[in-house]
Amino acid sequence: MSEQKRVYRFGTDAQGNDVTEGGASMKFALGGKGANLAEMCRIGLPVPGGFTITCQTCVEYSGAGNVWPEGTLDEIDAATRDLEHRQGKSLGDPHDPLLVSVRSGAPFSMPGMMDTVLNLGLNDDSVQGLIEQTKNPHFAWDSYRRFIQMFSNVVLGIDSDYFENALTEKRMVAGVKSDSELTAEQLKELVCEFREIAAEHISADEHPELVIEGKAVFPTDPELQLKLAIEAVFGSWMNERACIYRKANGISDDLGTAVNVQVMVYGNKGETSATGVAFTRNPADGTREFYGDFLIDAQGEDVVAGIRNTEPISDLKIKPVFAQAGEQLESIFGILENHYRDMCDIEFTIEQGKLYMLQTRVGKRTASAALKIAIDMVGEGLISREEAVSRIDPAQLDQLLHPQFDTGSDIEVLARGLNASPGAAVGAIVFSSEDAVAAADEGRPVILVRWETNPDDLKGMVAAEGILTSHGGKTSHAAVIARGMGAPCVCGVESFSIDAANKEVRVDGADIVLHEGDIISIDGTSGIVVLGAVDLVSPELTGDLETILGWADTIRMDSSKGTPNRVRVNADNPADAKLALEFGAEAIGLCRTEHMFLGDRKNIIQSFILTDDEQVKAKALEDLLRVQTDDFLQMFRTMDGRDVVVRLIDPPLHEFLDDPRELEVAIAKREVEGAPADELEALRKRLRDIDGMVESNPMLGLRGVRLSIVYPDLPLMQVRAIATAAARLKRDEGLNPHPEVLVPLVAIAQEHVQTRAVIERVVAEVAEEFGIRLDIPVGTMFELPRACMVADAIAEHSDFFSFGTNDLTQTTFGFSRDDAEAKFIPIYLHKKILESNPFETIDDVVVELVKMAVDKSRATKDGLMCGVCGEHGGDPASIMKLFNVAGVDYVSCSPYRVPVARLAAAQAKLEAEQGFSTQDK
Template sequence: VSMPGMMDTVLNLGLNDDTVEGLVAASGDARFAWDSYRRFIQMYADVVLELDHGAFEEALEVAKEDRGFALDTELSADDLKALVAEYKGLVQAEWGKPFPQDVHDQLWGAVGAVFGSWQSERAKVYRRLNDIPANWGTAVNVQAMVFGNMGETSATGVAFTRDPSKGDRAYYGEFLINAQGEDVVAGIRTPQYLTLKAREDAGAKAASMEEAMPAVYAELAAVFDRLETHYRDMQDIEFTVERAKLWMLQTRSGKRTAKAALKIAVDMADEGLITRDEAILRVDPMALDQLLHPTLDPKATRDVIAKGLPASPGAASGAAVFDADTAEKRAAAGDSVILIRTETSPEDIHGMHAAKGILTARGGMTSHAAVVARGMGRPCVSGAGSVSIDAKAKIMRVAGREVREGDTLTIDGTTGEVMAGSVPTVQPELSGDFGTLMGWADEVRRLKVRANAETPHDCRTARDFGAEGVGLCRTEHMFFEGSRITAVRQMILAEDEGGRRAALAKLLPEQRADFAAIFEVMAGLPVTIRLLDPPLHEFLPHEEAEFADVAKAAGVDVEILKRRAAELHEFNPMLGHRGCRLGVTYPEIYEIQARAIFEAAIDVAAKSGAAPIPEIMIPLVATRRELELMKAVVDKAAKAVFAERGTTIEYLVGTMIELPRAALRAGEIAEVGEFFSFGTNDLTQTTLGVSRDDAARFLGVYVEQGIYAKDPFVSIDVEGVGELVKLAADRGRATRPDIKLGICGEHGGDPASIDFCESVGLDYVSASPYRVPIARLAAAQAALKAG
């Protein structure tokens, strides 16, 4: 599994005061040999001895300044020999021992450092972000060097067999003459383009590899085609040219943006290189998230202050920050941030993930920042050479302007533009390759995909993304709107059923209008509506000033209101007077909601000719009797409305399985309930005995320690919560073979959880609107894996 930039590397290992002379003799190039030794000491001191590489960089800069040179390649053999002596002195001073001259000591030191980098903080973060198990471990490769820094006929480069940003079938890469691989990958020098077309498109002056080394380029192009045909995937390749001879260093499946992944998968299927099923399996469902959010409005005014390379597409606005720790801290506080660095390093991985976008002054399209940003789906502009970054002062200077920490910036990773301020966005166009692949996915998936939505806008968004109904409409959100909260509070404060009914009568037209608006969008599709779920005290005021306002609006004394609020207060409201317990004690609440649902459904059916299918869900059921009582309330309301309107519609009454007892007693609950919707948010809380709102304090440690493989609120705990879901599904089907089974917790948009839902044989998953395409693709992949 590729972890670009996370594992350590040591180049030129084996050089010492004796072997460097052998390299001088073998190569006939003293400058090259001493440059390689200089590089080795610096890298070994950094990676193996863990000394501050800044001191070595400073010594190199001083040497260049003394000679009036801009690049280390301009230093002579004598300059580099003197620099090696200075480097060895730095090691002696900082490490307390001479630089190791025994090549076997060097080798085992390097081997240990590479193994050790598996447990580096950056590698841990990368594994966590990409679901790579820590117990897989790693290996260390020891291989002979070939040298790209042997003069003008030597070079090093990184290339992709297709464009990893857009997916176009065109060679994409960069190279540097007289350089080693770290120069390209780390972004220390801005490289040259691989192809003539890429250079011309970018308006660059430095010769492309196709122009500077035509014979080697032709050989490289043939290798690209051979590797891609063999591996049947876009390849990420590293190569070195040593004195006009091409050497291939490595190949691996290349990291790519979601847009590129879609295009490459569809194109390769059309080319006959892979099948359509393989194309479906090639795209990471979570990567689609990159495509489902707005991009910069092309008509908006842009205050462009700099331009770099379009390293990773997409756009983002946020506060400028200059280090990874600040990016992570501010993002955790809810801020959108743009991480600005001279060049990124693997140690910046946590800040890159936290940031909305990344800007670097140095580096190319295949630098660390570019590769990692594309893999994460973060917009990135690299190689913005016109900007000057003072990381200590936290200031970026460009064209006489200053951007300080906290100032708002916008970057466009598709064009390479950097803009002052925030730029408006537009909704994405989801057609072309996206539409093609999703069409293929829909042909093979078995699971239906619905959306968790309770507003017409959310419903429209979900339907545009391919939702096949609503799997969870939370009605309590409708009660908190300003014009309704007063009536809700009057209902809560009422001393008897008559008072409650009078207050609820005011809510009936509002609820009916809410449901009608949703049904109009979802006409002809099932809509699962959860009746009132939260404890009543959540609707009451908490601040002193609020009490006075509410008391006045409700026409009651403030002290009466406070006393009622005190009576309703609960020490553990999640397990208190909520869900069906409200309906059992105050059945008129569920009765009025049911009436609003049926009246709205009949109105929309008459208007549109496509009747919605209400699925009325009773929350927090633990016993058969609870559901029996609440179904009777709903059926009574339906009968009354049907009689008044002289027509009927199809509907179902079921429950949300969110308590362990409900899962255990699913067989008898299915005698009453016509569908189960697994509310895995609360089922996880009640099964694990963990509060989702408080779990952040320790769940991270639990995952790190291997207690849970993943956060159980992000991906379903298959062994615990999953076992209850499977048991409830089996027992429910045993009682009612045609029972409808779905999941509506946040797990409904998680690909790993969708795999589990497929294995259990659920009928549908329900996810947030922007996760619907993710769920559609994940459901198709789950079906293909299941065979």
């Protein structure tokens, strides 16, 4: 017998005494659902009893090839006997049966991604006991047919369509429209049909235990039903939709899911019973109101599946039969919010007037709702400003930077639905997840249009620009998943009659038929649908977002609690620089000068590279000096008084040249057309010159500082343009430009020393020419592991360090970013060779290299400014490592990531100084 405890009880004993083991702090053992069920029991809420099998059991079971850890089945059996004793009922009892649900519950919320089995324990004998106890044969037989269908699908892997088709045929023969109109006798007949369907499709190879005398049968032994259901829930941890969801939300595959076995309570016992999903505040906009949906005479799955249109939770109290339960539920809302100090997501059932709590968790919400709730709770005294800042997921801020409908657009509303997830999207209609994925692969924006989504649609939901459903409420699958992803979503568009098979939509009342490929626009903020494309605009940083970011800036810049965590921007033109200032960037951490050579200036740089004529070279440099000086004038004017780190030309020169293969095609075409011989010879010479510059490994070839040494005229021109622009603004306009020159791809200290000497000479010449003092710092860009090893020697001659972690990752791993991300990194992630893409979230070894260089530099030159530029500078997980492990002074990222970086930088300061951690996903 294993000594590790694998099963934990929750609920009360037969005398009403609490026997709960565990609580909210044990979510990594009990999963979020199990931990919160235990917590609700501890604070005295009405929770049906049960037990939880730990996440660690799932991991061991799966890791051993679906073999149970020693002693676990005995522990589950003991917990089952204990639950029977507590309830005074037993599984399979023909007179008063115990029926249970079997539900998943991972440490982090994964709504709808894994499997559930309800009504477990029913068979031909126990259904008679259920009839005897409830005096309701219709309810009993309906529960039994639901159990067979759900068990067959979830546990036995049988397609639900077989059962749905049989159910539809039964309704047609009976001449009724809804399942509830079928008689008890008809439901009993359906149970027999369902068992036959199941037996016909059971795989004997996968389930040999269900083969009796050579024939597969649906299991009737409740103990076997329970064992198979638990195994199926464990197995659902690795189903495709769960894996996709975890990847999209940064959840580790190694956590496993717990399994909760809980006494069934029924919301489908007639008109005095109901089931629902609720939030203690509005998860779409954060308003303090009771928000959610419920269904009368239904089971919980019916609410989220969108099978029937729900009623708003606010109507619960005005229905006399539910008034008392509604008052109690409202009171529990307050208890849970005060206990968890956050907005809570709740599942409940009312069985013949009595309220039961089936689940609570910190509720998922949109970015705008997260901001409002955090700010309101600070005002209510529930949390501090520091807690408010720590609770916002930085990545979620992207939702607020997504486009909205341009208010100046003249739009005609085609249809209306529920504003399920904010933001706007424009795209072509597709009717399946497969088509959405295919369109995304081709770069075509689409709107996924469905009757209602289900967990298998996750791939398409991720791929689509937006989601539209004709059924389901604000707590339906589509709404919950879209809000979590930050995707615009409109649900419950009842005027859309969707025919997915024929790929068309009939719009009731509009005499319009939409087909696959037609363009529509949706606004998930207001819940409207528009035919055709609507102009979209990006929002501004105002209101709640401005408040939270203001608090974040105060926290990250608090010098009394350590070095400020600064945020800069990567910007190569005045427009990006202006936008970055609006988004709160403090300075430019990287201006890539080579980007200034593109467009109509490409011919100038090409003429410099390819000519042997010194006069042509000189003219090209003169032209480049003029345009680069103008560029820097605008950049420095925009950033007046702020640092602008300008990197000298970095990429290999061949990147500015024509594609030699395209040039070969052009030559062949001109030959066919009979072009003059001198033209053809000029083209062939150009091709020879380009081929002569080809390198076997250009990313490790003649680039960066090596260009400054081999072709000094080009970087000299750039330094002169930088210094001239600064001098002109300082002398003629009275401005205060702060340019800094960055030397890229240094590996050897002498590379920096010699290049710096040339830079200082040019700056001195320009200063003398303008008759002013110019102080332009010269820094080093670290992109190579060797540079990190000799950072102390480089620091003696450098004014600041900037780490190009994109290239540092390439050279540390020996990965080509352009090739690796397309060809083998996805395979590495799938095979668990890599936990995450190192070009998205910085690798720990790369962090150690940065830390080594920072430590070495400051041992040589105390207080040397060190920053990071590139993609990692805008990734929240990387930002945490860079500030708290590597010890850098700033991160620099693209303009639209600046708000994300500001918040993440504040959270890094909180985690380092006060022990706060960001809110759970």
